[in-house]
Amino acid sequence: MDELWYKDAIFYAIDVESFQDGNGDGVGDFRGLTSRLDYLEDLGVTCLWLLPFFTSPNLDNGYDVKDYYSIDSRLGNLQDFSEFIAAAKERNIRVIIDLIIHHTSNEHHWFHAASNDPSSKFHKFYIWSEEKPEKTPPPSFPGQENDVWTYEKRAGAFYFHHFYSFQPDLNIDNPDVQYEIMSIMEFWLAFKIDGFRVDAATFIMGDNGVKEDEIRNPVGFLKKLCKTVTDKNKEAILLAEADVEPQKIPDFFGKGERFNSLFNFILDNYLFLGLAREEAQPIVEALKLPMPPKACQWTNFLRNLDELNLGKLTEEERQDVFKKFAPKEDMRIYNRGIRRRLAPMLNGNRQHLEMAYSLLFSLPGSPLLIYGDEIGLGENLDLEGRTSVRTPMQWNAGTNGGFSTVPAKNLFRAPLLQGPYGIKKVNAESQQQDENSLLSWMKRLTRMRKHCREIGWASATVQNTDNPQVLVLTYEYEGNALLIAHNLSGKPVRFKLKSRRYHARQLIDIFGNRKYEPTTEETIQLDLDEYGYRWFRVNRLKIESKDGN
The missing domain is CATH 3.20.20.80 (Glycosidases)
Known part of the structure; x- marks a missing residue:
């Protein structure tokens, strides 16, 4: 299971x-x-x-x-x-x-029964008021509905609906x-x-x-x-x-x-x-x-x-x-x-x-x-x-x-x-x-x-960078780590991680908008194209600081 x-x-x-x-x-x-x-x-x-x-x-x-x-x-x-x-x-x-x-449709048999006979059990399936209440929430669809109470002639009362008037709310x-x-x-x-x-x-x-x-x-x-x-x-x-x-x-x-x-x-x-x-x-x-x-x-x-x-x-x-x-x-x-x-x-x-x-x-x-x-x-x-x-x-x-x-x-x-x-x-x-x-x-x-189960199971940590247009998230789960970077701007960027836990030289590309130059021991900054993205596995994960930033 x-x-x-x-x-x-x-x-x-x-x-x-x-x-x-x-x-x-x-x-x-x-x-x-x-x-x-x-x-x-x-x-x-x-x-x-x-x-x-x-x-x-x-x-x-x-x-x-x-x-x-x-x-x-x-x-x-x-x-x-x-x-x-x-x-x-x-x-x-x-x-x-x-x-x-x-809610139901106003064509549901419950609503027909509720409207035709206010003494039936189905009348209590919905929310009614003999007088239209003065204080009501605004309609969910402004411009298409002007009110949340609609008069039903057969019942001689108003019924409540958060959404459209043909969708009476159920009395849950x-x-x-x-x-x-x-x-x-x-x-x-x-x-x-x-x-x-x-x-x-x-x-x-x-x-x-x-x-x-x-x-x-x-x-x-x-x-x-x-x-x-x-x-x-x-x-x-x-x-x-x-x-x-x-x-x-x-x-x-x-x-x-x-x-x-x-x-x-x-x-x-x-x-x-x-x-x-x-x-x-x-x-x-x-x-x-x-x-x-x-x-x-x-x-x-x-x-x-x-x-x-x-x-x-x-x-x-x-x-x-x-x-x-x-x-x-x-x-x-x-x-x-x-x-x-x-x-x-x-x-x-x-x-x-x-x-x-x-x-x-x-x-x-x-x-x-x-x-x-x-x-x-x-x-x-x-x-x-x-x-x-x-x-x-x-x-x-x-x-x-x-x-x-x-x-x-x-x-x-x-x-x-x-x-x-x-x-x-x-x-x-x-x-x-x-x-x-x-x-x-x-x-x-x-x-x-x-292949990246860390995203579904671990919490995300935002990693600081020197570029406000770049979002970097990391995940750690069962001894594995991911680092994922996105450039939200329409211009190429070069950025540096401000982290004691993660370093550019640790990163191995596994997915991206194109094939970038692999990182090396000398890599300090990372490149992203306009609207670029790179997914990395983290090699030799360092644990000096669990804060990560």
């Missing part, structure tokens, strides 16, 4: 409807996804995170669940899902799925709701999945701003979730979407008995500030976050399939990132985020892209890619909201980019056909045939990360 497998994981997020059409109806599905598992195995990812695939009105990319026990008929059925899981396991690829228990404090949640989890665990990504965990743990929506014993509820998972599968995990302030992070990890992993939203904010300013210091500050308990892990990312949420930055810092990576208004969303893919944000600069992904894979924790990252997929800003980053995967330069064989008019969403990120210039097939492509490079990166 490998109960801590997630500490070595390389996660890969997939929107099933956008990945591969397997039955020729213009929508991605589980048959199509199964047919691409060899590609994913070759890429080197070890765990797939599937975005929602349940029956849904699909007003919010499936996060408005109508039925937790069935699959959106466009994507397949439970048999297709079961066959997909079995095929993934044959390739040693794990699968986690979204667990959306903070209700034991009957908790029972239903555990039943949902047990149902999907029976398919041998490897865990859940818990949506909106921030609010589930009580950070709501609405007294009626708070769980009186959130830790007790979380322990129930964990027990439900581990009773079915000792290796299954809970990965939390918890965008919280640093002082609240221990509430989610506990002593290692709560969530197994958290998305590192704080680090992501300061990663982009560092990339925008071409300075290491913002990243250094974010790395001061305390390490999770030994059995827990950070999951790091550059982009996910929502907006790049910069809510942790000051207004001045956010504007610096906007100016660099989202200079036009239509590239921004909710006054706090960017609705773009990474490749166009970096103007398609291959060196810059490599450095950013190398940096991601070298940060303490486990890295997450989103589908298409590996080929430099672009976005479509003509699409509404966050859908801009969920265009179909581009497999080849043929019809519909190889995503589907149907006439273009029958596609649920079109791939990018024209421009620098269109199917003729960006597709997996052409890159598979080119050993110098971004895809081929990404395969080398995933292989290198698997």
Whole structure:
């Protein structure tokens, strides 16, 4: 058994409807996804995170669940899902799925029953108020929702929703709701999945701003979730979407008995500030976050399939990132985020892209890619909201980019056909045939990360240098040591380590943006190209000072 497998994981997020059409109806599905598992195995990812695939009105990319026990008929059925899981396991690829228990669709039968009969038990599944409360938190989607309370005529009352009005919040404090949640989890665990990504965990743990929506014993509820998972599968995990302030992070990890992993939203904010300013210091500050308990892990990312949420930055810092990576208004969303893919944000600069992904894979924790990252997929800003980053995967330069064989008019969403990120210039097939492509490079990166277990298991130490544009991290684990350097600037640099523990002459190159001159006994300074990176093994590790600086 490998109960801590997630500490070595390389996660890969997939929107099933956008990945591969397997039955020729213009929508991605589980048959199509199964047919691409060899590609994913070759890429080197070890765990797939599937975005929602349940029956849904699909007003919010499936996060408005109508039925937790069935699959959106466009994507397949439970048999297709079961066959997909079995095929993934044959390739040693794990699968986690979204667990959306903070809210339902307003088309869910619970909500219909709650609205039609206020005396039914289902009425207490949601949060109601006969009068609209005066003090309420701001809506999560400013510009698209103006309030968090919506009147329901059938019930003669207002219902609460943190997100869209078609997503009423569940009253998770209700034991009957908790029972239903555990039943949902047990149902999907029976398919041998490897865990859940818990949506909106921030609010589930009580950070709501609405007294009626708070769980009186959130830790007790979380322990129930964990027990439900581990009773079915000792290796299954809970990965939390918890965008919280640093002082609240221990509430989610506990002593290692709560969530197994958290998305590192704080680090992501300061990663982009560092990339925008071409300075290491913002990243250094974010790395001061305390390490999770030994059995827990950070999951790091550059982009996910929502907006790049910069809510942790000051207004001045956010504007610096906007100016660099989202200079036009239509590239921004909710006054706090960017609705773009990474490749166009970096103007398609291959060196810059490599450095950013190398940096991601070298940060303490486990890295997450989103589908298409590996080929430099672009976005479509003509699409509404966050859908801009969920265009179909581009497999080849043929019809519909190889995503589907149907006439273009029958596609649920079109791939990018024209421009620098269109199917003729960006597709997996052409890159598979080119050993110098971004895809081929990404395969080398995933292989290198698997050989450097120190990153997933040890804490990172920032090493001081004489150049503010260079970030140097070291890891020590089981007698081995790594030193990894990144140049965040678009100009070549030469720098010197300010360390009594590590010396340039000790370093052996194992991965980099090019083949650099090997270090020698005389080496004092190290070189990095513009947006350059170098991964080193440390030879003859000195131990005069454990402080390292």
